[in-house]
Amino acid sequence: MKAQVFRGVNQLSYEEIPMPEIAPDEVLVQVKVVGLCQSDIKKIRYPLYEPPRVFGHETAGTIAAIGSEVKGWQVGDRVIVLHHIPCMHCAYCLNDNFSMCDVYKNITTTxxxxxxxxxxxxxxxxxxxxxxxxxxMTIPEDVTFEQASFVEPTNCCLKAVKKAQVQPGQTVLITGAGPIGLMFIMLVKHFGARAIATDLIPSRINKALEVGADAAFDARDPDLAARVHAMTDGIGADTSLLAVPSEKAFFQALDCTRKGGKILFFAEFPDEVEIPINPNILYRREIDLMGSYSSSFRVQRLAAEIVFNRRIDVDALVSDRYPLKDLAIAVEQAVAPTPETYKILIYP
Structure with missing residues (x-):
């Protein structure tokens, strides 16, 4: 079969590799579409993992073969493939920290x-x-493979929204209006809150408004904090979601978030970045800083329900489609996006 094999930093090789052999309790899925995720790009462009490997995890396809011990699935079933499932009984899982579970981290699809x-x-x-x-997870007949591939990233964003305890009537600042920021806007609106977005690219500012943001501003606007306060009776946003790894975006969020509010780090920063902050700012203003990494099994079915029942418009997030052989081109576009680049989907 064909695959894009990671052979080293920025080295993708489109080559023939053996078809995976399945054990009695395993399933083989023919990939119909897979989303290109920022975490995939990071793994391809930085020396984080020893090659060779095949990345890609936002996968939807059709069951091609099942092991003799597998129950409840048949060849031809249309499915979403979740690449991680926690053990459910370690200390992390018992505290709902599923993404910290060793089984979650170390057992994955291949x-x-x-x-x-x-x-x-x-x-x-x-x-x-x-x-x-x-x-x-079974894909309903009226849901496309493309739409189904969004369940995993929806889960990741939904986990963050739930962790920040976004409530109806609140105001949420979302820094960055790329595909993740746009999904945050949709989810925030779905749960009855107001969404304010920022970005550097005018077309993304407009796109944020198109998908439901109550306001969208240029992140370079020197009056950004004043604008956010003007929309919130002078107190600031209840929660800020950092969807871009920007030190400036963090300090903007700090200026825009109300006393007693929350700032959530969703985008992963480069390891060398350190953000200096006076702890008294957090103490006196009672600001909660939190992080949200990867998905949560707890919200998996809700994420699927939101996508399958079109509670958010994932089709509006897709900007580009590439055949698998052009994955390297897709990665370059994602790294240096055009004004109209949002979510990129890959087709084997």
């Missing part, structure tokens, strides 16, 4: 080599642990 997601291939193997514990 197309070959060291298991690393495997979605950037024609077929991906789903381990028994994931098959047995909810890692395959």
């Amino acid at each position: 197309a070959g080599f060291a298991p690393s997601g495997g979605g950037f291939a024609e077929y991906v193997k789903v381990p028994g642990h994931i098959v047995r514990n909810g890692g395959l």
Whole structure:
């Protein structure tokens, strides 16, 4: 089968590799579409993992083969593939910190080599642990593979919204109106809150308004904090969601967030970045700083329901579609986006 094999930093090789062989408790899925995620791009462009590997994890496809011990699934079933499932009984899982679970981190889907997601291939193997514990979800007939591929990123964003305890009537500042920021806008609106977005690209500012933001501003606007305060009776946003890894965006959020509010780090910053802050700012203003990484099994079914029932318009997020052989071109576009670049989908 064909796959895009990571052979080193910024080295993707479109090549023929062996079809994964499945054990009695495993499932083989033919990949129909896989989303290109910022975490995939980071793994391709930085020396974080030893090659060779096949990345890609926002996967939707059709079951091509099932092991003899697998129950409840048939060849031809249309499915979402969840690349991580927690153990459900370690200390992290018992505290709902599923993404910290060792099983969650270390057991994943694969197309070959060291298991690393495997979605950037024609077929991906789903381990028994994931098959047995909810890692395959049926795609309804009226939902496209493209739409279904958004369930995983929706889960990640939904987890953050839930962690920040966004409530109806609140105001949420979202820094960055790329595909993740736009999804945050949709989810914030879905839960009855107001959304204020910022970005540097005029077309993304307009796009934020198109998908439901109550206001959208240029992140370079020197009056940004004043504008946010003017929209919130002078107190500021209840919550700020950092959807871009920007030190400036953090300090803007600090200026825009009300006393007693929350700032949530969603985008991953480069490891060398350090943000100096006077702790008395957090103490005196009672600001909560928090992070949200990856997905949560707790909200998986809700994420699927939101996508499947079109509570948010994921189709509006798609800007580009590439065949698998052009993955390297897609990565370059994502790294240096055009004004109209949002979510990029890949087709094996």
